[in-house]
Amino acid sequence: MSTTSAAADGPRTTRAVVYDPSTGETRLRTLTIAAPRADQVLVRVVSSGVCHSDLHIVDGDWPTDAPLVLGHEGAGIVEAVGPDVRDVRVGDHVVLSWFAPCRRCEACAAGRAWLCTNTKAVSNTLPDGSTPLSDENGDPVLPFLGVGAFSEYAVVPETAAIPVDANVPFNVGALVGCAVTTGVGAAVHTAKVQPGESAVVIGCGGVGQAVVLGLRLVGAHPIIAVDLSPERLESARELGATHTLRGDDPELTAKIHEITAGAHHAFEAIGRPATIESLPGLLRAGGQAVLVGMTAIGTKVSIDPFDLADQGKSILGCNYGSSVPAVDFPRLAALHQSGRLPLDRLVGTEGTLADIHRAFTDLRTGVGLRTILHP
Known part of the structure; x- marks a missing residue:
């Protein structure tokens, strides 16, 4: 039986970063958050990472018609x-998952939770279609991807609160919730990279750096990191890249072929059409391109289908690193604790929720590593 604290008896206030599509403003507001019901969990958020997906909302790449935390x-x-929670207890240290699976659909039953067809996370609600958040007028405010982590508190379904070892630092745990699981999983699960296979990573932000870590973990060689930021390239080298190249080098493709004779794997971790289109040209016959970065909705790219068919190349989509949070979050945290995944080295600037605009500016300009915010 679950343990319920007195805090579950009623709503409370929470300071949160809210994007309002009617005004285009992103600002700190005080909201009301309901007590957890049924299989819901109330989490006091300690750390949250600033991801490009949040910026996609603010920049209008992913339209919304409702205010979002x-x-x-x-x-x-x-x-x-809540009274129906079975596996999570008060006091647990948890990492939040932004794609809470239903555990009942065909994909979930097959162990492919990242393809769950019943999740309501992409509708920015809890599984029952509700939101725990409301503004000063009582109007609903939605939690982005069913989480709303830029807040003092979050109410999420039990399937989105994954317990991890209490010794895992919260800033590292936050990164496990998205960037690390996506990036490491892209190499380990989606691409299934084998020891000694060559790989190129285009874009060395938080997710791209995690791809590099995943490639090192499985023994890929060589590992080529591509970016425009000298700081990010140096970080990628420290994390395991054997070669670093600038993305604006006019000889980029030729240099990659010189190093690899055509890569076995090429990962795009930006979501930029031009770099996506370049991926097949970086591959050897039989190689595979992996799309990790998220584009704006409706983006189209041009790919030469003859090259793909003639050379046996493939393009793979990667959602959440093809990972199962309930299984992979604790594993990744344990690998960090053992020293095999130095996830703390992915942490960049740390600040408070009031620093959100600076964090978005850094994302837009490709500056630094992952920004971590604390309420």
Whole structure:
């Protein structure tokens, strides 16, 4: 039986970063958050990472017609649970998952939770279609991807609160919630990279750096990191890249072929049409391109189908690193604790929720590593 704290008895206020599509403003607001019901969990958020997906909302790439509490990459401590919660307890340290699976559809039953067809996360609601958040007028405010991590508190379904070892730092746990799981999973699960296979990573932000870590973990060689930022390229080299190249080098493709004779794997971790289109040209016959970065909705790219068919190349889509959070979050946290995944080295600037605009500016300009915010 679950343990429920007195905090579950009623609503409370929470300071949160809210994007309002009617005004285009992103600002801190004080909202009301309901107590957890049924299989819901109330989490006091300690750390949250700033991801490009949040920026896609603010920049209008992913339209929304309702105010959203931004943030989906978070970690914190469980303060209360609903009466139907079975596996999460008050006091647990948890990492939040932004794609809460139903555990009942065909994909979930097959162990492919990242393809769940019943999740309501992409509708920015809890599984029952509700939101725990409301503004000063009582009007609903939605949690981005069912999480809303840029807040002092979040109410999420039990399937989105994954317990991890209490010794895992919260800033590291936050990154496990999105960037790390997506990037490491892209190499390990989606691409299934084998030891000694060559790989190129285009874009060395938070997710791209995690791809590099995943490639090193499985023994890929060589590992080529591509970016425009000298700081990010140096970080990629420290994390395991054997070669670093600038993305604006006019000889980029030729240099990659010189190093690899055509890569076995090429990962795009930006979501930029031009770099996506370049991927097949970086591959050897039989190689595969992996689309990790998310584009604006409706983006189209041009690919030469003859090259793909003639050379046996393939293009793979990667959602959440083809990972199962309930299984992979604790594994990734344990690998960090063992020293095999130095996830703390992915943490960049840390600040408070009030620093959200600076964090978005850094994302737009490709500056630094992952920004972590604390309420």
